[in-house]
Amino acid sequence: MEASQEGMANNSSGSAMATNPHLLQMEEDVLYHFGLSTKKNNLQAMFGEVKFVCTGGSSARMEVFAKFMLEELHMHLPAGMALCNICSTDRYAMYKVGPVLVVSHGMGMPSISIMLHEVIKLLEYAQCKDLTFFRIGTCGGLGLKPGSVVVTETAVDYKFEPVFELQALGKIISTPTNLNKDLAQDLLSCSDQSDEFDIVVGNTMCTNDFYEGQGRLDGAFCDYTEQDKMNYLHELYNVGIRNIEMESLCFASMMNRAGIKAGVVCVTILDRLKGDQVVTPKEELRRWEERPQTVVARYIKGTFEKKLK
Numbered sequence: 077m078e079a080s081q082e083g084m085a086n087n088s089s090g091s092a093m094a095t096n097p098h099l100l101q102m103e104e105d106v107l108y109h110f111g112l113s114t115k116k117n118n119l120q121a122m123f124g125e126v127k128f129v130c131t132g133g134s135s136a137r138m139e140v141f142a143k144f145m146l147e148e149l150h151m152h153l154p155a156g157m158a159l160c161n162i163c164s165t166d167r168y169a170m171y172k173v174g175p176v177l178v179v180s181h182g183m184g185m186p187s188i189s190i191m192l193h194e195v196i197k198l199l200e201y202a203q204c205k206d207l208t209f210f211r212i213g214t215c216g217g218l219g220l221k222p223g224s225v226v227v228t229e230t231a232v233d234y235k236f237e238p239v240f241e242l243q244a245l246g247k248i249i250s251t252p253t254n255l256n257k258d259l260a261q262d263l264l265s266c267s268d269q270s271d272e273f274d275i276v277v278g279n280t281m282c283t284n285d286f287y288e289g290q291g292r293l294d295g296a297f298c299d300y301t302e303q304d305k306m307n308y309l310h311e312l313y314n315v316g317i318r319n320i321e322m323e324s325l326c327f328a329s330m331m332n333r334a335g336i337k338a339g340v341v342c343v344t345i346l347d348r349l350k351g352d353q354v355v356t357p358k359e360e361l362r363r364w365e366e367r368p369q370t371v372v373a374r375y376i377k378g379t380f381e382k383k384l385k
């Protein structure tokens with residue numbers, strides 16, 4: 077057993093993190109989708125100082141966010157050095173900026189699930205403590221001005237249930253998908269009077285599909301009417317759902333299993349009560365995508381600077 081894996085036996089971090097007992101029997105753990113391994117990399121030296129993990133779907137957006145965090149935390153790379161992607165595969169992109177690890181998760185729950193399994197193990201091997209994870213993304217809004225930011229209170233499934241159902245060995249494992257309410261309020265209070273966008277706390281519906289799964293009329297197939305769609309979307313609104321996306325359920329479930337504090341902050345790129353197609357110009361979308369990043373960066377800066385004092 078590698079030294080970094082020994083810590084898991086005692087769970088020296090005092091937190092839950094990776095609870096799989098089989099990991100203790102492994103000579104080496106290859107984090108295949110990152111191209112990292114407990115034998116080939118000194119994970120504690122590489123990642124030991126990490127306190128925050130920020131994740132979003134697109135690798136390019138995560139690179140932009142990592143550069144933004146570099147500026148926000150007033151960190152400088154040695155002369156001639158560029159921020160580099162730590163992953164040696166093209167499945168995910170990963171950047172480290174001081175205490176902040178930035179990782180892309182791709183689209184949908186299967187993709188974020190693989191990334192989270194590996195990143196939770198990675199940070200356990202690195203013996204990280206007191207972690208906070210954020211998903212910073214985009215979503216469809218419900219009854220909100222496009223460009224608004226939604227902080228998720230609870231992630232719910234298509235039946236508005238706050239559970240994630242994982243299929244393992246032919247059975248279903250159900251886990252809760254509530255998120256830390258205090259953290260949601262803290263993120264809300266990271267808004268600033270000068271912000272050109274609204275920010276609200278609401279429930280988020282997470283689906284397995286962008287088109288029919290989210291009640292769109294513009295997919296390749298559609299077996300319901302516009303009236304059916306509107307009835308469903310109004311039902312969502314009436315139970316407090318303010319946005320729809322595709323990862324929060326799995327993210328919240330895995331954070332609960334790992335005992336890690338977590339938040340989901342997404343910008344609405346359209347109002348689903350008004351349409352299905354995303355028609356906002358690219359440049360404006362890029363600016364909107366920075367909004368959840370700004371809110372989370374303020375939270376991280378505030379927390380990090382307090383700890384340094």
Ligand SMILES: O=P(O)(O)O[C@H]1O[C@H](CO)[C@@H](O)[C@H]1O
Binds near residue numbers: 182215323342
């Ligand atoms: O938050 P980002 O990464 O933009 O992801 C959102 O956008 C994708 C669909 O366009 C889904 O993965 C959804 O959750």
Ligand SMILES: O=c1cc[nH]c(=O)[nH]1
Binds near residue numbers: 214215286321322
């Ligand atoms: O409508 C939307 C927009 C972004 N992401 C989604 O999952 N749905």
